[in-house]
Amino acid sequence: MIAAIEKAEFLYHQIADKLEKQIEKGVLKSGDKLLSVRQLSKEQGISMSTAYLSYVQLENKGLIEARPKSGYYVRFTPHTCLMISKIEPVKSDIKKISVDEMITMIYKNLTAESVIKFSLAAPGVEFLPAAKLNKAMNEALRKSKYSCLNYENLQGNVLLRKQIARLAFNWGGVITEDDVVTTQGCMEAIVFCLKAITQPGDTVAIDAPNYFGIFHAMQSLGLKVLEIPNHPDTGLDMDYLQRAIEKVKIKACVFVPNFNNPIGSLMPELTKKQLVKLLAEKDIPLIEDDIYGELYFGKQRPKTCKSFDKTGNVLLCSSVSKSLAPGYRVGWVIPGKYKEQLIRIKLIHSCSNATPTQTAIGIFFEKGRYELHLRNLRKALYTNYLKYVRTITNYFPADTKLSQPQGGYVLWVELNKNVNAFELYQKAIEQNISITPGQIFSADARFTNYIRIGFGILYNDEVEKSLKTLGNLIAKLST
């Protein structure tokens, strides 16, 4: 019996070693699907349990991974993924934001069809359930004779709000439709929250680097921005935040705990709890942007800060723009104790939102199609991510460092110090490749040698070719 066990152990080590070599040599590449346990057992003439143990060994080494209901996949090879350098703390705490011409330029170039848009942090259409969404829209139009014609309920379509409340269960929320206010996408949700709880001249803390749209919105509202460092590996600098609260009157915080854009990091549950507690004690409302929350690579839907909120101090913002239908502009806020203010702001600025799109998304949710779609999207997106990483690792200079996002659409890439990311942007766009230069992710254009690469476009030969071109451009600028 002991001999049999030893033999099995020898066998699965042997199989695992063979597979490891294949991965090292690139025969098996990041994102490739491995044989199922049953197939491996047949192919190698070994028992199912030996085959299983081989995979477990490779999994423990971090070379492959199991994905629920899908099988085993090759992970990216870890030695290519370095730790991103520690970001220097913000030099002066509060900055006047200046208008960024770069952003206008990037947006203008996005309209050209021929450009391959790594600057998007959104899904390619191939990932979206077009036919089923159209079906939901048709159902919306046919609900009654005059469906979708009238002004929608000011707080938002009731069916949609019910479904948002139902889905909240996944992130640990216990709410009803009365707690939800719909908006025209997540950006409008955040702007409304800021308008509801701040006055021009107030200081608002955000995690940095951050989505450039947030800076613009704050500037437009006359707010001062206080950046709290958020590192891909070590996460939000809670000490920094605590010291800042003692020094400056912070009127509100806007954080992206789940898969921050551009870093892709996930705030641990414990930090979320601490953050919510700290801000409740100091009576500082937290605007939580959870737009990427459903797009996790891990095993579970991460919780939100809102799920730890006992005082109604957290305003959760989200939408379907990144996960289902960018063009529908359907978003929402769960504004806690600021609900009345929020509805008032909505009434003033846009009255109600569109009826057809809200109804269609409500129906899509109601039929359970969203959960099904998300399961597929997460798998496809993760595979896509691995392929991008593999290609970048192959073609970018060796000193390139990559973030390890745990969800979402973007890679945060640290380049050689000699590279000016905006210069790279300009050279890349000449080749019809659009990337996002790091400069626009902080108020003081700090991230000069960083770029953000969105991996939302379905991986194909053109993507590979464009990433290769990009790698060559970076190599030239690195010297």
Added chain:
Amino acid sequence: MIAAIEKAEFLYHQIADKLEKQIEKGVLKSGDKLLSVRQLSKEQGISMSTAYLSYVQLENKGLIEARPKSGYYVRFTPHTCLMISKIEPVKSDIKKISVDEMITMIYKNLTAESVIKFSLAAPGVEFLPAAKLNKAMNEALRKSKYSCLNYENLQGNVLLRKQIARLAFNWGGVITEDDVVTTQGCMEAIVFCLKAITQPGDTVAIDAPNYFGIFHAMQSLGLKVLEIPNHPDTGLDMDYLQRAIEKVKIKACVFVPNFNNPIGSLMPELTKKQLVKLLAEKDIPLIEDDIYGELYFGKQRPKTCKSFDKTGNVLLCSSVSKSLAPGYRVGWVIPGKYKEQLIRIKLIHSCSNATPTQTAIGIFFEKGRYELHLRNLRKALYTNYLKYVRTITNYFPADTKLSQPQGGYVLWVELNKNVNAFELYQKAIEQNISITPGQIFSADARFTNYIRIGFGILYNDEVEKSLKTLGNLIAKLST
């Protein structure tokens, strides 16, 4: 020959007198359609020309009117339509606006299905081309495999913008799609314009009385409001405006030249020209709200101020919310020389607008269905208006005075000085009737004995009954 002419003259006088008596006695009521000229000639055994002359005589007396391609209709009887009292000029020029609890209350009560909503300034669904709009939406979804899924062009759907440019011809505009920026309804358009050209603390002039949403938007943007009196009969007080410009630094104007809400008045072309010239000289941008412009009772689409704009100083705002599809939230701005600022504001606050609704409206316009629908809507709305006036004249106290709107959805009603309009509102809502008290149409709640009655609900027995109830309530409060 002379005898024949005299006989004909005698005849048509006779016929006209008979008809006049029928109108006086109420046998023929406001809004009733008269026989066609051919039918009248047959019925009375007179020639076509005699029948025609009878109608011309009644028309000259203001008792009936011809509507293009529709025939002759009884107008409301003029003696019931008094001149509305001259509004006292604004006492103090600039006011701090206070939050109005009335508005919140009115909006809350609007969600109840059982309430008859004279407080709406929008079309009843029966007036809207539901089936054809659904068809347009289906075409939008089927345009290509991934139609309507992606983020829309930031400036707005191109097809829609082209069509808006085409339709501009009707109000005297010569523009291209590049001059148009789409928005989420007209309210968002006006808010974006204000944000693009003002700073908190600036003073903005508006015509008064005015739609209460404008006050709220300005308050929310930290603006001071300067009200320029606008009278149902004498129109915008241009002298007052000129004096105000000399005294106060006005940063922008927001006017509704075509069928102001609540007055329904139409600014004469000459005044429009003068206004545009004056404001261009003083370098004060004019935000022109033309949301009711297509809903004219007269023979021609009224021109806009924008059509006289030679310097790009006029920002025209409109939408389909009042004329086609309230629930679609499709609006636009033609922002003249402020285009870049406007697009920037749009990017910050809402990114792009929804794709499916914009595409559907674009297709509806492209197929020429909008013009067809508008022709029907205008006729139906005017008939509806006449029926409302008839009923109000019958059931409201004799000292009630009515505006004579030349388009749009609303009647501005002056009641006995003893009536407090908000008290009336409260008593009416107990009977499931919602009206809009005059108080909320000015910053200082000046119009205490005025109410606005929307006539957008298709006239029926319930409307009649509710107006009768309202008349009784007013009578009780008048003593």
